[in-house]
Amino acid sequence: MKNLKKSVLIYSIYILSFVGILICIYLLYAHFADVSVACPRVGIIDCANVLTSQYSSILGIPVPFFGMAFFILMSVFTFLKKELYLLVLSILGVLSVMYLVYVEFALIHSVCLWCSSIHVITLLLFFISVYLFLNKILTS
Amino acid sequence: MAKRQQDNSNLIFIIIVVIVIIAMGIVIYIANNNANTSTQSVNSLVNKDNKLANKNVLSSLFSISLPNLKNALNSNVKATTTTPITGEPLLVKNNLPRVVYVGADYCPYCAAERWALIIALSKFGKFSNLRYMTSSSSDVYPSTATFTFYKSSYTSKYIDFTPKETNTNISSQGGYTSLETLTQIENNLINKFDAYPYVTKSSAGSIPFIDIGNKGLIVGAQYSPQLLQSMNWSQIASSIANTKSVISQNVLKSSASIIKNICKITNEKPQKVCSNI
Numbered sequence: 363m364k365n366l367k368k369s370v371l372i373y374s375i376y377i378l379s380f381v382g383i384l385i386c387i388y389l390l391y392a393h394f395a396d397v398s399v400a401c402p403r404v405g406i407i408d409c410a411n412v413l414t415s416q417y418s419s420i421l422g423i424p425v426p427f428f429g430m431a432f433f434i435l436m437s438v439f440t441f442l443k444k445e446l447y448l449l450v451l452s453i454l455g456v457l458s459v460m461y462l463v464y465v466e467f468a469l470i471h472s473v474c475l476w477c478s479s480i481h482v483i484t485l486l487l488f489f490i491s492v493y494l495f496l497n498k499i500l501t502s
Numbered sequence: 503m504a505k506r507q508q509d510n511s512n513l514i515f516i517i518i519v520v521i522v523i524i525a526m527g528i529v530i531y532i533a534n535n536n537a538n539t540s541t542q543s544v545n546s547l548v549n550k551d552n553k554l555a556n557k558n559v560l561s562s563l564f565s566i567s568l569p570n571l572k573n574a575l576n577s578n579v580k581a582t583t584t585t586p587i588t589g590e591p592l593l594v595k596n597n598l599p600r601v602v603y604v605g606a607d608y609c610p611y612c613a614a615e616r617w618a619l620i621i622a623l624s625k626f627g628k629f630s631n632l633r634y635m636t637s638s639s640s641d642v643y644p645s646t647a648t649f650t651f652y653k654s655s656y657t658s659k660y661i662d663f664t665p666k667e668t669n670t671n672i673s674s675q676g677g678y679t680s681l682e683t684l685t686q687i688e689n690n691l692i693n694k695f696d697a698y699p700y701v702t703k704s705s706a707g708s709i710p711f712i713d714i715g716n717k718g719l720i721v722g723a724q725y726s727p728q729l730l731q732s733m734n735w736s737q738i739a740s741s742i743a744n745t746k747s748v749i750s751q752n753v754l755k756s757s758a759s760i761i762k763n764i765c766k767i768t769n770e771k772p773q774k775v776c777s778n779i
Binding site: 396411415456463464465466467485489497499 | 507508511514515518519522525526529530532533534578732733737740741744746747748749
């Protein structure tokens with residue numbers, strides 16, 4: 363039962379990371395092809411405003427690129443069963459999410475739904491990483 | 503023993519989850535508090551009609567740099583640019599080339615265009631007593647945050663700018679209450695240039711109507727007021743200052759086009775503006 367639960371969590375990391383990579387690829391495509399993403403403009407929701415802001419890239423590199431690297435590394439560390447690396451990486455992910463959410467609300471005054479989905483995925487990956495790490499400590 | 507360790511582990515996990523969720527909530531709360539403004543309801547926008555515009559908002563618009571305006575002119579956004587008029591004598595008033603604006607407080611397209619026009623005109627003179635306004639709440643692009651030229655003044659060594667807002671944004675008998683009347687010259691300009699072949703037959707008589715010295719013409723808004731929906735003045739000004747935003751690219755491209763056309767009627771004066779756009 364415990365192994366089944368662990369397997370479910372591990373596959374969840376793969377699935378969430380895969381979805382995250384797909385979203386990042388879509389956002390990168392929109393960035394380089396200079397096209398609009400599918401996103402309603404209602405109230406504070408304005409993907410275009412977020413994705414074209416000065417905060418949408420770091421040192422000239424689009425933020426979704428870092429997101430894609432994050433999700434690839436999460437998958438690799440999961441495959442290699444490096445629970446500590448998963449935990450550290452996911453903590454960095456959560457801190458990045460907090461920064462990006464702050465920027466969206468405080469500086470850009472707009473929220474991007476695609477970015478928010480990445481944020482939710484990152485948080486879920488963090489929770490799974492914490493659980494796997496605690497589980498490893500427990501079993502060792 | 504093992505069960506106790508498992509329970510402790512679960513408890514630690516739950517505590518971490520709760521802490522992170524609370525932390526995210528705190529981040530969002532702090533971000534909202536630190537925001538220059540928060541999203542305003544329509545009522546709070548309308549409540550600011552005819553109030554003097556915030557100095558910081560205006561300062562943000564007036565300080566848009568010429569390089570940013572020039573760069574926007576070459577952007578790929580869909581903002582249209584000024585239509586040239588040929589074969590007409592220069593329009594002059596008080597010995598200065600004249601820029602005529604005819605619009606109305608209710609008009610959402612005027613609402614959008616005023617942002618670009620104010621930025622452009624600020625490079626040639628000074629505004630005072632600009633007041634907040636919102637377009638009609640019952641028209642398309644309702645309650646678009648903008649300004650009104652009514653009761654404002656503009657001084658310049660280079661151009662004469664005479665704006666007229668013909669109606670308020672207050673509904674009355676199927677239309678809107680009257681505000682300012684046009685002079686015979688202004689009516690003649692509209693009858694001539696706000697008509698075919700200068701504009702399409704379907705858009706004849708549209709506002710805003712901007713005649714730049716009888717050398718350049720803008721009828722309607724150069725970009726869609728949709729871009730400004732649900733935003734207050736500080737948010738719009740902030741977006742305009744963010745040169746990578748879609749709003750900024752549209753507004754600044756529109757503004758730069760107006761500047762270029764004004765430069766044509768002022769013999770490229772002031773040089774520091776016209777030589778850098």
